Amino acid sequence: xxxxxxxxxxxxxxxxxxxxxxxxxxxxxxxxxxxxxxxxxxxxxxxxxxxxxxxxxxxxxxxxxxxxxxxxxxxxxxxxxxxxxxxxxxxxxxxxxxxxxxxxxxxxxxxxxxxxxxxxxxxxxxxxxxxxxxxxxxxxxxxxxxxxxxxxxxxxxxxxxxxxxxxxxxxxxxxxxxxxxxxxxxxxxxxxxxxxxxxxxxxxxxxxxxxxxxxxxxxxxxxxxxxxxxxxxxxxxxxxxxxxxxxxxxxxxxxxxxxxxxxxxxxxxxxxxxxxxxxxxxxxxxxxxxxxxxxxxxxxxxxxxxxxxxxxxxxxxxxxxxxxxxxxxxxxxxxxxxxxxxxxxxxxxxxxxxxxxxxxxxxxxxxxxxxxxxxxxxxxxxxxxxxxxxxxxxxxxxxx
Numbered sequence: 001x002x003x004x005x006x007x008x009x010x011x012x013x014x015x016x017x018x019x020x021x022x023x024x025x026x027x028x029x030x031x032x033x034x035x036x037x038x039x040x041x042x043x044x045x046x047x048x049x050x051x052x053x054x055x056x057x058x059x060x061x062x063x064x065x066x067x068x069x070x071x072x073x074x075x076x077x078x079x080x081x082x083x084x085x086x087x088x089x090x091x092x093x094x095x096x097x098x099x100x101x102x103x104x105x106x107x108x109x110x111x112x113x114x115x116x117x118x119x120x121x122x123x124x125x126x127x128x129x130x131x132x133x134x135x136x137x138x139x140x141x142x143x144x145x146x147x148x149x150x151x152x153x154x155x156x157x158x159x160x161x162x163x164x165x166x167x168x169x170x171x172x173x174x175x176x177x178x179x180x181x182x183x184x185x186x187x188x189x190x191x192x193x194x195x196x197x198x199x200x201x202x203x204x205x206x207x208x209x210x211x212x213x214x215x216x217x218x219x220x221x222x223x224x225x226x227x228x229x230x231x232x233x234x235x236x237x238x239x240x241x242x243x244x245x246x247x248x249x250x251x252x253x254x255x256x257x258x259x260x261x262x263x264x265x266x267x268x269x270x271x272x273x274x275x276x277x278x279x280x281x282x283x284x285x286x287x288x289x290x291x292x293x294x295x296x297x298x299x300x301x302x303x304x305x306x307x308x309x310x311x312x313x314x315x316x317x318x319x320x321x322x323x324x325x326x327x328x329x330x331x332x333x334x335x336x337x338x339x340x341x342x343x344x345x346x347x348x349x350x351x352x353x354x355x356x357x358x359x360x361x362x363x364x365x366x367x368x369x370x371x372x373x374x375x376x377x378x379x380x381x382x383x384x385x386x387x388x389x390x391x392x393x394x395x396x397x398x399x400x
Contacts, residue, residue, distance in 0.1 A: 040285050040334055041254065043194070043235040045079040045113045047334050049362045049381070052324060052355075055289050055336035057197070059083025059117075060345040063090045064100045072350060074109050076357070079336055081115040081197045081239070083343050085126040085164075094126035098191040106192075113237060116193035118184045120221060121200035121208075122160060123148065123167040129183035133167050147176040152210065171220040172213065181224060185231045195237025197257070198225070201249055202242035222248030229253075239289070244277045255287030266292070268375050268390035275330030275367065282332030290330075291338035292323040294348065312341050316348050320355060325388040325395035328360075329367045329377050358399050359383045 040047070047053060054077040064087045065073075073080065080101075087097030098116050105112045123133040131137070138144050149168040151158040158168040170176055188196055203209055203218040210217075229238050229252045240246070240253040250256075258274055260266050278288045294316035296309070320339060327337045339356065340348035361382020370376040375391035388395040 049360055051357050051360050053336045055079045055338045057081040058345045058349040059086035061085040061088050070104045078112040081117055084117045084124050088126045093128045095128050095187050095190050102192045113194040115195045115197045116187045116191050117197045118187055119199040121169055123169050171217050177224050181227045184228055188232055197239045199241045201240040203246050218248045225249050225252035256281055257289045260292050271390050278330045278332050278335055288335045290327045294319045294341040313351055316341055320353055321397055322393055322395040325386050325397055328386045329379050329388055
C-alpha cells in the first residue's frame with residue numbers, strides 16, 4: 001500500500017469513527033429517557049416527547065360532550081379524567097356521564113386512557129353510590145351516618161358547602177372502607193374506564209384531616225388503595241391526587257397528581273422539591289401529572305370557574321409560558337402537563353394553546369441550576385431551550 005492510499009484509508013477511518021461517536025452521543029441522550037421509563041407499564045398511555053405531553057381533566061354538570069369537543073380534546077391528548085359531576089343534570093349519574101365519554105373517546109382513538117373520578121374524603125352526591133349522602137337521604141336511612149365524619153368540635157357531621165354541598169367520609173370505619181372500594185370498582189366497571197382518579201389522598205398537617213388522627217387515617221388510606229388496586233385489576237391506572245408524599249399510599253398508585261391548588265404550593269422551594277419528586281416517581285416507573293391553573297384578577301388561583309372569569313382566556317395565554325417552563329424543567333418520561341383555570345369544561349379546557357403543540361423533542365439531559373443556591377434553571381430539549389427564574393417568576397422558552 002503506498003503513502004497516498006494509506007492517507008486515504010486513514011481519512012476514511014476517521015470519518016467512520018466520527019460518525020459512530022456522533023451516533024453514540026445521540027443514542028446516549030435518547031437512552032436517558034428509555035432507561036428512566038423502562039419500568040413503565042403496558043397499560044399506561046403511550047408516552048411521547050413530540051410535543052408537551054398533555055393530560056386533560058374536566059366536567060360539565062349539565063351535559064355530555066359534543067362530537068367536536070371530543071375531537072378537540074382527543075387531538076391534544078390520550079390521557080383524560082372525567083370530573084366528578086359530569087353530565088349529572090342530563091343523565092342523573094356521574095357514572096353514566098363518564099361511560100358516555102369513555103365510549104366517545106375510545107370510538108375515535110381507541111388507545112386513549114379515560115379515568116373515572118372518585119373522592120376518598122368528600123361524599124359528593126353525583127355518582128349513583130353516593131346519592132343518598134344528603135340530609136334528605138340520611139333522614140330516610142340514618143344508618144348511612146356511620147360512614148360519615150363527625151366533627152369533634154361540633155359533634156355533628158362535618159359539611160362542605162362550597163362549591164356545592166357534601167358530607168365527609170370517615171376512613172377510619174372499616175365497613176366504610178369495604179363499601180368505598182366496592183363502589184370505586186363498580187364505577188370503573190360500569191363506566192368502562194381505563195382507571196380511576198382518587199381525590200384527597202394527601203394526608204398530613206394542613207390537609208383538613210384532624211391532626212390527632214393523621215397517622216391512623218394515612219394507614220387507612222393505604223389499606224383502601226391496596227385493596228382497590230387488587231380489586232380493580234392489574235391493567236387499570238390508579239391516580240392519587242397529591243399523594244406523592246403519602247408513604248402509606250405511594251406503593252399502590254400508578255400515578256401522582258400535583259394539583260397546585262393555590263399559591264402556597266407554587267413557591268420556589270416547593271417547585272424544586274416537586275422536580276425531585278418527579279424524578280423519583282419516574283425512576284419507580286410511575287406517572288406524574290403536573291396541573292397548574294391560570295390566575296384571575298382577584299384570586300390567587302381559579303379552580304372552579306364560577307366567578308371572576310372575565311378575560312381569563314387571554315390571561316391564561318399570557319401566563320402559560322412560565323408554568324409550561326416550570327413543567328418542562330422537571331419533566332420525566334411519563335410526566336404530563338395540565339393547563340386551565342378550573343375544572344369545568346369551559347374553564348380553559350376548550351381553548352387552543354399553540355405553544356402546547358409545538359415540536360419539543362426529547363430532553364438532552366436533566367435541568368441545570370445556574371448557582372448552587374440560586375433560582376435560575378435551564379434545560380435543553382431537541383427543539384426547545386427552557387430558562388426559568390422561580391424567584392421572580394420569569395421564564396423564556398426558545399423554540400428552534
